[in-house]
Amino acid sequence: MNFILQLKLRNIDGVLERVLGVVRYRGYQILKLMANPSPDGKRMEVTLKVGSKSKSNHLPHHLKKLLDVEALEIYGEMTKVRFG
Amino acid sequence: MNGAQLIVKALEREGVDVVFGYPGGAIMPLYDALLDARFKHVLTRHEQGAAMAADGYARVMGKPGVCLATSGPGATNLVTGIANAFLDSIPMVIITGQVPSPMLGTDAFQEVDVLGITMPVVKHSFMPRKAAELGAAIREAFHIAKSGRPGPVLVDVPKDLMTAQVSHRLVADLPPQEASALDAIEVQHACSLLRDSRKPLIYAGGGIGLADAVDAFRRFVEKTRIPVVSTLKGLGSLPYDHELNLGMLGMHGLKAANTAVQNCDLLIVIGARLDDRATGKLAEFAPKARVIHIDIDPAEVDKLRQAHVGLVGELEPALEALAMTPSIPHWRKQCLDNKQRFTWDYNYPGTGIYAPRLLHNLSQQACDNVTIACDVGQHQMWVAQHYGFKQPRQHLTSGGLGTMGFGLPAAIGAQFAHPEDTVITVSGDGSIMMNIQELATLSRYQLPVKILLFDNQTLGLVRQWQELFFNKRFSSVDLSDNPDFCKVAESFGIPAIRVEHGAQEAEAVDALLNTEGPLFVHALIDPQENVWPLVPPGKSNTHMMEGVNS
Numbered sequence: 001m002n003f004i005l006q007l008k009l010r011n012i013d014g015v016l017e018r019v020l021g022v023v024r025y026r027g028y029q030i031l032k033l034m035a036n037p038s039p040d041g042k043r044m045e046v047t048l049k050v051g052s053k054s055k056s057n058h059l060p061h062h063l064k065k066l067l068d069v070e071a072l073e074i075y076g077e078m079t080k081v082r083f084g
Numbered sequence: 085m086n087g088a089q090l091i092v093k094a095l096e097r098e099g100v101d102v103v104f105g106y107p108g109g110a111i112m113p114l115y116d117a118l119l120d121a122r123f124k125h126v127l128t129r130h131e132q133g134a135a136m137a138a139d140g141y142a143r144v145m146g147k148p149g150v151c152l153a154t155s156g157p158g159a160t161n162l163v164t165g166i167a168n169a170f171l172d173s174i175p176m177v178i179i180t181g182q183v184p185s186p187m188l189g190t191d192a193f194q195e196v197d198v199l200g201i202t203m204p205v206v207k208h209s210f211m212p213r214k215a216a217e218l219g220a221a222i223r224e225a226f227h228i229a230k231s232g233r234p235g236p237v238l239v240d241v242p243k244d245l246m247t248a249q250v251s252h253r254l255v256a257d258l259p260p261q262e263a264s265a266l267d268a269i270e271v272q273h274a275c276s277l278l279r280d281s282r283k284p285l286i287y288a289g290g291g292i293g294l295a296d297a298v299d300a301f302r303r304f305v306e307k308t309r310i311p312v313v314s315t316l317k318g319l320g321s322l323p324y325d326h327e328l329n330l331g332m333l334g335m336h337g338l339k340a341a342n343t344a345v346q347n348c349d350l351l352i353v354i355g356a357r358l359d360d361r362a363t364g365k366l367a368e369f370a371p372k373a374r375v376i377h378i379d380i381d382p383a384e385v386d387k388l389r390q391a392h393v394g395l396v397g398e399l400e401p402a403l404e405a406l407a408m409t410p411s412i413p414h415w416r417k418q419c420l421d422n423k424q425r426f427t428w429d430y431n432y433p434g435t436g437i438y439a440p441r442l443l444h445n446l447s448q449q450a451c452d453n454v455t456i457a458c459d460v461g462q463h464q465m466w467v468a469q470h471y472g473f474k475q476p477r478q479h480l481t482s483g484g485l486g487t488m489g490f491g492l493p494a495a496i497g498a499q500f501a502h503p504e505d506t507v508i509t510v511s512g513d514g515s516i517m518m519n520i521q522e523l524a525t526l527s528r529y530q531l532p533v534k535i536l537l538f539d540n541q542t543l544g545l546v547r548q549w550q551e552l553f554f555n556k557r558f559s560s561v562d563l564s565d566n567p568d569f570c571k572v573a574e575s576f577g578i579p580a581i582r583v584e585h586g587a588q589e590a591e592a593v594d595a596l597l598n599t600e601g602p603l604f605v606h607a608l609i610d611p612q613e614n615v616w617p618l619v620p621p622g623k624s625n626t627h628m629m630e631g632v633n634s
Contacts, residue, residue, distance in 0.1 A: 013199070013210075013211055014199060014200065014203065014209075017200065017203065018203055021203055021204055025204060056386070056387075058383065058386070058387055061382050061383035061387075062383050064382075064383075065381070065383055067207075067208045067228065
């Protein structure tokens with residue numbers, strides 16, 4: 001199952017590394033990644049396309065536990081769910 | 085003041101009364117400042133010991149434990165202890181010294197990327213970049229460690245920040261984190277499932293104790309009169325001798341508990357994560373049950389078993405919302421009859437020490453202020469099965485990570501937390517060697533910790549699996565060249581006794597409960613003794629082996 005995540009992050013040391021670590025550990029493959037820091041450098045918007053053989057989609061819950069994830073939206077084939 | 089003194093002030097402001105650590109180059113300014121601290125610093129003999137002592141302190145106190153280490157090897161030696169706290173949701177604040185800012189990323193002496201190394205096993209971590217940020221970093225670390233689902237938080241401090249001059253500014257209190265409110269529709273749905281259930285069962289997890297929700301949980305049990313099974317970390321949420329307590333479920337669970345799980349039609353999971361050691365083969369776990377899952381962490385609900393209702397939030401209001409009295413006399417009787425039917429048999433055919441019986445007798449004679457800190461292995465399971473806990477904070481056990489070597493340093497932390505209580509480490513001859521250097525810490529601080537070592541001269545649980553599942557091909561489990569443990573203890577200044585006959589079990593129990601000061605009890609047990617029952621790996625909890633030939 002492939003889906004797209006849009007994340008708004010606090011742009012602090014290692015934030016992208018944390019996000020990517022969770023994606024890997026929870027068994028998802030990164031298919032596409034785009035990261036844009038805000039002009040003032042305090043935020044970062046990240047778009048991630050991920051895939052997994054698993055039918056469950058628990059990744060958003062685990063990402064939302066990262067303290068620097070301020071908002072997260074997930075786009076599946078037919079659905080859109082907003083976290084935060 | 086300098087940054088190191090600011091860290092000390094910030095720790096004082098958090099109400100810290102003891103920190104555990106080990107000095108080294110990059111953290112020397114902080115160790116200098118510690119000389120003037122209002123709290124105690126405990127020097128362990130290895131950084132892993134410091135992390136696990138902080139963990140043990142936190143488990144007993146219900147507030148963050150603190151540990152310190154220098155950069156490089158000091159920091160990497162903490163990692164197992166940090167992971168241990170993370171897997172068991174223990175609040176902890178870890179402060180590591182780091183090489184000075186200008187040298188970061190240059191492979192400087194004793195430089196490792198501890199922030200990167202620990203990312204998967206911390207709840208959060210920081211590296212402040214300015215000395216003025218240190219106060220806020222410490223405040224935030226404590227706030228994060230103890231709020232919501234607790235966990236370890238690491239603050240990595242470059243050495244130059246500790247020596248830089250800063251003004252001491254008070255950092256504002258952080259607002260308490262609001263738990264998400266319960267979903268009213270889900271609560272209604274849960275009530276409806278409970279009303280319709282004829283065979284409900286409560287599955288009590290470690291979250292009950294962590295959330296300080298033991299009283300609310302007990303009120304819920306008394307109101308609903310639903311039988312209860314516990315996970316390893318849920319033990320003590322209901323007193324062991326409570327009528328409705330069926331005991332621990334899972335791989336080494338009690339038959340009455342596993343049978344109830346397999347037959348229930350509604351499972352109310354409270355503060356638990358449905359760990360594989362508890363569920364056995366997931367596809368066949370509680371096959372007839374609908375599931376209500378109550379947890380503060382939304383990531384746990386539906387993670388392994390789809391819940392019919394997930395209640396995400398604080399346990400206390402959720403339990404209050406579900407409190408009702410279903411009419412389940414037949415089911416309750418069935419569960420309690422099974423509990424009577426499958427009681428333990430302490431008649432042991434041999435003449436040697438029988439660990440389950442010794443632990444049972446210890447439990448029967450111990451006061452309520454006894455804390456047991458376990459290592460990992462057969463003895464850990466025997467403690468879970470045969471020691472009767474009345475509170476979850478009495479039982480310090482490495483549940484998630486299963487860390488050999490946890491018991492002794494955790495006991496040290498627990499004894500500093502509650503100096504008047506009796507703290508007993510139950511260990512094995514494999515585990516004790518993993519952190520045996522902490523006997524020096526016991527001795528230095530004259531802590532009255534008792535050590536009960538079950539010595540079977542083998543890595544017992546691994547040997548048991550090799551016997552049962554690897555055609556008795558015993559690989560690297562022989563520990564018959566162990567040192568003389570009594571002499572080892574005595575060389576650290578700790579009195580020791582050796583017991584090897586069943587008739588000496590009473591002497592051992594008496595010594596553990598009535599000796600002043602530290603004591604090492606070396607109990608020789610049969611290397612062939614196994615932990616029963618046992619659900620083989622990958623099997624359902626209905627497949628309980630009760631002996632080698634079962």
